[in-house]
Amino acid sequence: MxxxxxxxxxxxxxxxxxxxxxxxxxxxxxxxxxxxxxxxxxxxxxxxxxxxxxxxxxxxxxxxxxxxxxxxxxxxxxxxxxxxxxxxxxxxxxxxxxxxxxxxxxxxxxxxxxxxxxxxxxxxxxxxxxxxxxxxxxxxxxxxxxxxxxxxxxxxxxxxxxxxxxxxxxxxxxxxxxxxxxxxxxxxxxxxxxxxxxxxxxxxxxxxxxxxxxxxxxxxxxxxxxxxxxxxxxxxxxxVSTLENQSLDLKCKDVMSTDILLITEQKKAMEIMSLMKQKEMNWAIVVDEEKTFKGTISLQNIKKQGELTGVAQDLMDTKAETILLTADAKEAFNRLMKSRAKFLVVVSENGKTVGIITKSIITEKLANVVWGDLDWVL
Amino acid sequence: MGVVDFLNRYGDHLMRAIFVHLQYVFISVGAGFIIAFIAAVLLSRVPRFSKVVIPVLGIFQTVPGLVFIGVLFIYLGMKPITVIIALSIYAIFPILKNTYTGIINVDDGLIEAARGCGMSNFQILYKIEIPNAMSSIFSGVRMSTIYTVSWAVLAAMIGLGGLGEFIYRGIETNNNVLIIGGAVPAAILAMTLGYGLDLIEKKVTPRGLKGGR
The missing domain is CATH 3.40.50.300 (P-loop containing nucleotide triphosphate hydrolases)
Structure with a gap:
């Protein structure tokens, strides 16, 4: 002893x-x-x-x-x-x-x-x-x-x-x-x-x-x-990588990124470009006054138009998929893996656009949950 | 004059000179080794103090041998002991430095393991530190031996024989054959002794310490 x-x-x-x-x-x-x-x-x-x-x-x-x-x-x-x-x-x-x-x-x-x-x-x-x-x-x-x-x-x-x-x-x-x-x-x-x-x-x-x-x-x-x-x-x-409890009950709000650029439908191309430059982003989400999701717009799309005269409404892509804030993270993961969508736009129950989930964001967030903070790796 | 002629004429003399030369080398390196080894072991117990002391000793090493033998000659006279003291002192430093470095560089992990096994300080020294410092100690001895062979030439300067006698007499009488007749055997002697030490080292080094670790 x-x-x-x-x-x-x-x-x-x-x-x-x-x-x-x-x-x-x-x-x-x-x-x-x-x-x-x-x-x-x-x-x-x-x-x-x-x-x-x-x-x-x-x-x-x-x-x-x-x-x-x-x-x-x-x-x-x-x-x-x-x-x-x-x-x-x-x-x-x-x-x-x-x-x-x-x-x-x-x-x-x-x-x-x-x-x-x-x-x-x-x-x-x-x-x-x-x-x-x-x-x-x-x-x-x-x-x-x-x-x-x-x-x-x-x-x-x-x-x-x-x-x-x-x-x-x-x-x-x-x-x-x-x-x-x-x-x-x-x-x-x-x-x-x-x-x-x-x-x-x-x-x-x-x-x-x-x-x-x-x-x-x-x-x-x-x-x-x-x-x-x-x-x-x-x-x-x-x-401890074998720790149970967590990870099972993840919702979209746990795995999304809120670092997004919202613009209204009537914004002019020139303005959009300068906003993108300010935020160092090459895409934005188009919403109406109520922040209801309307479409997405990328820098490439704007440039393709040549003349910078249009407004967001004309330039946006409306095909993007949305997912509910309260949906399971697993569903988001499945949809990202199966569909050709590069991202999902996250909307709240009252229809407001709140964030985005991409493959790399969800991977990073999941890794964080399982292995702790990985900032030093990324 | 050919090699054969030279040996016919000076052979006996050369053998005597080599013998005297070797005596100087062995006695001086031997004495130097004992002093250096003990000093290095003691210094390795107090590394902080040694970091100051060893560089200072190194400075003394730069005093030319000629000066040193000259000074000793004044005090001690024309005796072999003058040469031996001078050469011993020169032989000390390379051995001291290498032995010290060898001991200090033994991996801390080994020392900790040895202590953890319950070895006393003395047991750690002779079972672990010295065996693992052996190759460094040997290179110090080799260096000292080779240096001492060439420094022993200076013995002739105060008329005490050795291969230096040929060289000095050759210089005085402008006889190149005599100079070469002293220098070449001295060089061969240095190489042979160095080689001999390598052989001994190989023989006594355990397989586990051979080749890069």
Missing amino acids: ITYKNVCKKYDDVTVVKNLNLTVHDGEFVVFVGPSGCGKTTSLKMINRLIEMDEGTIYIDDQDVNKIDGDQLRRGIGYVIQQIGLFPNLTIKENILVVPRLLKWSEEKCEARVHELLELVGMPYEENAHKYPKEMSGGQQQRIGVLRALAGEPPIILMDEPFGALDPVTRENLQDELKILQKKLHKTIIFVTHDMDEAIKMADRIAFMYDGKLLQVASPEDMLRNPADPIIKSFMSKH
């Missing part, structure tokens, strides 16, 4: 971990999650005292970690880092045996342990033990990284974004393997990630940190259902 008791950590004047209290039970898989700089890695590294705490204490089975020699403490706790950190000057076998050798295990015991561990992840001893790290893929290297952490038979393993540097497919595989290993070996694992998907997949309980504070500790299901703080909610909606 690991118990944080009023743990604080400051760097100069900045408090990066604020009064942390948390108990992790034996055999539990706890994931610290939160945006970068929230104090999750610091909280992890204070357990094996790679970072010393300023206030409070951490107990491992009622023993104060500050009262144990740092090196001895670390030999008894497995540790996996994102950069993998296999020693390039040592073979795979030597890497795995770093901790057992520090613990002065006998040669026979070491030998048996390497065999056992490589077998555990399905990497034959003969093929792999005498390789060097650079002779392996990143995924294989991190498997060895995990084995190295397990080698000294520690009851606790700390993992600092262990799969962050791997490609998505390898990451999935290693996540699955780790989950299976943990079920088999009943280790207490504390795992840090900024990836909510990973946290939900791996954790028995998620500890959500923000700005040095622990905002919520809950099982993934509970956290999804009852996020204790708006920050958690927004973090999850940004990071």
